[in-house]
Amino acid sequence: xxxxIEKNLLVNALQVITPLTDKSSSKPILSNFLLEAxxxxxxxxxxxxxxxxxxxxxxxxxxxxxxxGVACISARKVLEVCREFSSEEVRISSDEQLWxxxxxxxxxxxxxxxxxxxxxxxxxxELPNRFTMNSRELRQxxxxxxxxxxxxxxxxxxxxxxxxxxxxxxTQWVATDGHRLAQVTREAKDVQGESPPEIIVPxxxxxxxxxxxxxxxxxxxxxxxxxxxxxxxxxxxxxxxLIEGKFPNVEQVIPKDxxxxxxxxxxxxxxxxxxxxxxxxxxxxxxxxxxxxxxLRLESERAEFGDVLDELPVExxxxxxxxxxxxxxxxxxxxVIQQSPEVKMKLKGSLNPCLIEIPNDSGFLSVVxxxxxxx
Amino acid sequence: xxxxIEKNLLVNALQVITPLTDKSSSKPILSNFLLEAxxxxxxxxxxxxxxxxxxxxxxxxxxxxxxxGVACISARKVLEVCREFSSEEVRISSDEQLWxxxxxxxxxxxxxxxxxxxxxxxxxxELPNRFTMNSRELRQxxxxxxxxxxxxxxxxxxxxxxxxxxxxxxTQWVATDGHRLAQVTREAKDVQGESPPEIIVPxxxxxxxxxxxxxxxxxxxxxxxxxxxxxxxxxxxxxxxLIEGKFPNVEQVIPKDxxxxxxxxxxxxxxxxxxxxxxxxxxxxxxxxxxxxxxLRLESERAEFGDVLDELPVExxxxxxxxxxxxxxxxxxxxVIQQSPEVKMKLKGSLNPCLIEIPNDSGFLSVVxxxxxxx
Numbered sequence: 001x002x003x004x005i006e007k008n009l010l011v012n013a014l015q016v017i018t019p020l021t022d023k024s025s026s027k028p029i030l031s032n033f034l035l036e037a038x039x040x041x042x043x044x045x046x047x048x049x050x051x052x053x054x055x056x057x058x059x060x061x062x063x064x065x066x067x068x069g070v071a072c073i074s075a076r077k078v079l080e081v082c083r084e085f086s087s088e089e090v091r092i093s094s095d096e097q098l099w100x101x102x103x104x105x106x107x108x109x110x111x112x113x114x115x116x117x118x119x120x121x122x123x124x125x126e127l128p129n130r131f132t133m134n135s136r137e138l139r140q141x142x143x144x145x146x147x148x149x150x151x152x153x154x155x156x157x158x159x160x161x162x163x164x165x166x167x168x169x170x171t172q173w174v175a176t177d178g179h180r181l182a183q184v185t186r187e188a189k190d191v192q193g194e195s196p197p198e199i200i201v202p203x204x205x206x207x208x209x210x211x212x213x214x215x216x217x218x219x220x221x222x223x224x225x226x227x228x229x230x231x232x233x234x235x236x237x238x239x240x241x242l243i244e245g246k247f248p249n250v251e252q253v254i255p256k257d258x259x260x261x262x263x264x265x266x267x268x269x270x271x272x273x274x275x276x277x278x279x280x281x282x283x284x285x286x287x288x289x290x291x292x293x294x295x296l297r298l299e300s301e302r303a304e305f306g307d308v309l310d311e312l313p314v315e316x317x318x319x320x321x322x323x324x325x326x327x328x329x330x331x332x333x334x335x336v337i338q339q340s341p342e343v344k345m346k347l348k349g350s351l352n353p354c355l356i357e358i359p360n361d362s363g364f365l366s367v368v369x370x371x372x373x374x375x
Numbered sequence: 376x377x378x379x380i381e382k383n384l385l386v387n388a389l390q391v392i393t394p395l396t397d398k399s400s401s402k403p404i405l406s407n408f409l410l411e412a413x414x415x416x417x418x419x420x421x422x423x424x425x426x427x428x429x430x431x432x433x434x435x436x437x438x439x440x441x442x443x444g445v446a447c448i449s450a451r452k453v454l455e456v457c458r459e460f461s462s463e464e465v466r467i468s469s470d471e472q473l474w475x476x477x478x479x480x481x482x483x484x485x486x487x488x489x490x491x492x493x494x495x496x497x498x499x500x501e502l503p504n505r506f507t508m509n510s511r512e513l514r515q516x517x518x519x520x521x522x523x524x525x526x527x528x529x530x531x532x533x534x535x536x537x538x539x540x541x542x543x544x545x546t547q548w549v550a551t552d553g554h555r556l557a558q559v560t561r562e563a564k565d566v567q568g569e570s571p572p573e574i575i576v577p578x579x580x581x582x583x584x585x586x587x588x589x590x591x592x593x594x595x596x597x598x599x600x601x602x603x604x605x606x607x608x609x610x611x612x613x614x615x616x617l618i619e620g621k622f623p624n625v626e627q628v629i630p631k632d633x634x635x636x637x638x639x640x641x642x643x644x645x646x647x648x649x650x651x652x653x654x655x656x657x658x659x660x661x662x663x664x665x666x667x668x669x670x671l672r673l674e675s676e677r678a679e680f681g682d683v684l685d686e687l688p689v690e691x692x693x694x695x696x697x698x699x700x701x702x703x704x705x706x707x708x709x710x711v712i713q714q715s716p717e718v719k720m721k722l723k724g725s726l727n728p729c730l731i732e733i734p735n736d737s738g739f740l741s742v743v744x745x746x747x748x749x750x
Contacts, residue, residue: 074681080653081683084646106686107650112679271459275482278455304487306449308456311481 001069001094003037005046007082007104009061010090014079016212016236017050017057021075032114033075034121035092035100037065044068050075055205056122057212060235067093071100072114078102081109124230124239129196130223131171131188135216135233140339141173141184142213144364146206147332148182149175157245160200163224165191174250175203180329181250181367189219196226200247205229205240212238254367258346258355260318264296266343270334272310276300277327279308285327288373291347292320298327302375323350324373333366376444376469378412380421382457382479384436385465389454391587391611392425392432396450407489408450409496410467410475412440419443425450430580431497432587435610442468446475447489453477456484499605499614504571505598506546506563510591510608515714516548516559517585519739522707523557524550524578532620535575538599540566549625550578555704556625560738564594571601575622580604580615587613629742633721633730635693639671641718645709647685651675652702654683660702663748666722667695673702677750698725699748708741 014033021031033050044065049058071094082090085104094100094113102109133141142161150158155178164172169191174183209231213220216233223230224242231238277285279300290297296314300307337343337358346355356366389408396406408425419440424433446469457465460479469475469488477484508516517536525533530553539547544566549558584606588595591608598605599617606613652660654675665672671689675682712718712733721730731741 077653077681081650084650084653086643086646107647108684109650109654109681110683111681268461271461272482275456275459275484278452278459279484306452306484306486308485309483 001035001037001071001092001100002067003044003046003063003065003093004089004091005061005063007085007088007090010046010048011079011083012215013048013059013061014075014082016059016215017048018075018079019211020050020052020055020057020208029072029114029118030120031074031076032072032119033078034070034072034116034119036070037063037068037092039065039068051120051122053120054202055208055238055240056124057208057236057238059237069094070116071098072116072119073100073111077111078109081107122239124237125228127223127225127228127230129165129193129225130221131165131169131191132219132221133171133186133188135213135218135220137186138220138222139210139213141171141186142206142210143336143338144184145173145175145182146203146210147175147336148177148180148366149203149206150177151203156243157200157247160202160243161206162198162200162247163229164198174247176248176250176253179326179369180333181253182333183250183254183365185363190221193223198247199224199226199229200243200245201229202240202243205238208240209238212236253353254365255346255348255353255355258348258352260291260321260347261316262291262296262318262345262347263315263359264312264343264345265314266334266337266341268312269296269343270331272298272312273327273331273334275310276308277331279303279306280327281305283328284371286324286371286373287327287330288322288324288375290320290322291316291318293317299375301373318347321347321350322373323347323354324371325354325368326371329368333368337364376410376412376446376467376475377442378419378421378438378440378468379464379466380436380438382460382463382465385421385423386454386458387590388423388434388436389450389457391434391590392423393450393454394586395425395427395430395432395583404447404489404493404495406449406451407447407494408453409445409447409491409494411445412438412443412467414440414443426495426497428495429577430583430613430615432583432611432613434612444469445491446473447491447494448475448486452486453484456482497614499612500603502598502600502603502605504540504568504600505596506540506544506566507594507596508546508561508563510588510593510595512561513595513597514585514588516546516561517581517588518711518713519559520548520550520557521578521581521585522550522711523552523555523741524581525552526578531618532575532622535577535618536581537573537575537622538604539573549622551623551625551628554701554744555708556628556742557708558625558629558740565596573622574599574601574604575618575620576604577615577618580613583615584613587611628728629740630721630723630728630730633723633727635666635696635722636691637666637671637693637720637722638690638734639687639718639720640689641709641712641716643687644671644718645706647673647687648702648706648709650685651683652706654678654681655702656680658703659746661699661746661748662702662705663697663699663750665695665697666691666693668692674750676748693722696722696725697748698722698729699746700729700743701746704743708743712739
């Protein structure tokens with residue numbers, strides 16, 4: 001194998017795939033990635049790929065290939081060292097003793113490689129259901145839902161985002177951990193295939209998809225069957241296994257009759273939630289919200305170590321009311337709503353869930369359960 | 376107590392003193408700071424102070440004082456919450472039940488305070504030996520030496536920087552951990568008193584002094600006796616206990632007959648040292664340095680998990696030679712030499728220490744011991 005590749009292409013690609021290779025103390029081979037040089041008319045391409053068995057990412061990049069070949073080497077070492085190279089190009093070659101040499105100007109890294117056949121290989125299959133969406137919208141679908149997925153393993157089927165293709169060309173994304181829920185509906189294009197009713201994409205795969213999409217501004221294709229999802233963003237492919245199981249029916253959780261509407265400034269609300277939640281030392285940050293005409297007050301519990309109160313002007317014309325929340329849940333959802341300076345909260349009573357909406361984006365909703373508060 | 380103070384003044388002051396108050400699980404009272412409001416002509420001042428028994432820091436700031444008083448409250452909570460206040464001013468008041476209220480616009484923090492008499496109080500004494508220096512030069516003295524002080528507790532007397540007043544108006548600062556040494560000599564002004572031969576300022580106090588000096592650009596006064604050092608930077612005072620013990624005589628460690636001079640570009644050398652040290656998984660990062668006419672080569676050990684090599688152009692006219700170092704020690708000293716794009720290394724043989732100098736700054740020198748290398 002003998003090739004040269006632009007340093008920035010190599011480093012950016014490794015930044016995307018290296019996090020996949022990290023937790024490999026039990027399976028040391030998974031600390032490596034595959035580097036494959038192919039001859040093509042006009043120069044050639046290099047394909048980088050890595051997998052943690054659950055998720056696989058690969059990318060193809062233009063390169064000057066003199067001798068095609070393939071090698072399996074440590075992702076973190078190549079990333080750390082090549083990032084510091086002062087040259088614009090990296091020359092890569094391998095010898096018969098399985099040593100791979102990476103050179104950037106006068107700097108040279110030599111690494112032992114692993115037998116390529118030992119590295120798990122995942123060829124992306126043809127998957128029957130598919131749609132395309134622009135990268136920015138897909139990023140929104142991921143950001144606006146994944147925060148609400150469950151992080152502990154008590155209920156496997158909640159540890160991901162449920163994706164449905166429905167109504168011809170619309171995609172629906174839903175996540176919930178039992179305490180809050182987030183749902184996005186977005187139009188897709190080129191919808192094909194007979195979709196299964198729904199699939200559950202693991203939370204971790206959603207976050208990796210987001211990382212891949214940071215480098216892509218064009219249309220993205222998503223395809224899936226009952227067991228796998230494949231995302232194709234230009235020359236970068238991400239494949240993940242899906243979570244088996246049934247996603248709960250969340251329709252009944254979404255309140256339909258919340259008649260008290262509050263319009264709050266998103267940044268000021270985040271600021272107030274932070275101020276009020278600093279005082280609580282638990283994971284749960286209980287906060288009391290009081291609504292009066294055009295005023296929202298947040299208060300922490302009155303503890304022996306102190307308390308905090310904050311107020312912000314809002315648009316509210318309903319009756320005075322008090323309701324308790326876990327401040328962290330409100331912070332999470334307000335933090336991801338980046339496309340709007342204002343957020344709408346719809347309430348009914350102190351024991352009813354709060355519906356959160358984005359003005360001018362009817363495709364999004366979130367539900368946060370109240371906390372019983374006793375102060 | 377009743378006053379108002381500019382939010383930024385309060386937050387900046389708390390950022391300086393709060394790190395002192397952190398590690399207080401065994402002595403919970405040390406998580407607090409003292410806030411003292413005094414009436415003065417034209418408004419008043421607020422004095423903030425904190426101590427960890429070893430080091431004390433206090434600062435005085437202008438404030439609108441309506442009612443003088445003093446309170447002892449949690450530093451971290453005040454910092455975290457007040458930092459988020461959206462107002463320009465913070466109003467502070469206390470009631471008879473020892474509750475302190477801090478208000479910024481509509482945001483309000485209420486904290487229980489601790490009986491002021493329980494908090495350790497340190498009045499800065501008059502210390503007989505003193506000098507003044509401008510803040511920038513004092514920062515240099517700290518930065519260019521403290522990195523070389525010992526971090527573990529095997530030899531207490533090396534866990535600080537040795538300060539000597541000598542030759543009328545010159546100060547000398549020396550630190551060593553037995554493997555490397557750094558020494559700075561700088562002129563001082565207004566030198567007074569009969570100094571003891573030398574004092575040892577704890578490493579941690581040196582770092583706190585550096586943090587205080589970030590906010591000061593004017594002249595700084597340093598005074599000391601055998602047991603305490605006091606630094607006065609404007610209205611901010613830092614007092615520290617000194618390390619008792621005798622600092623070793625380091626004069627004999629400084630090589631006098633190094634006749635092989637290498638002039639290296641500082642940034643390129645740091646870059647090469649990083650590249651070469653990534654491969655080693657130990658705390659000690661052994662690196663082999665080879666010198667040839669106008670060329671410096673760095674190589675990591677040839678390990679089964681790979682090796683790295685880097686080369687840089689240098690000014691060197693001596694004989695070819697090889698010498699081993701702990702790359703981390705070289706990185707540390709090259710990193711603090713920020714006033715010069717080039718660094719001079721003076722060598723003799725593979726087993727002799729390396730002398731490091733800054734061109735155009737005869738007041739600095741550093742010594743790094745070589746490592747025996749076998750590759």
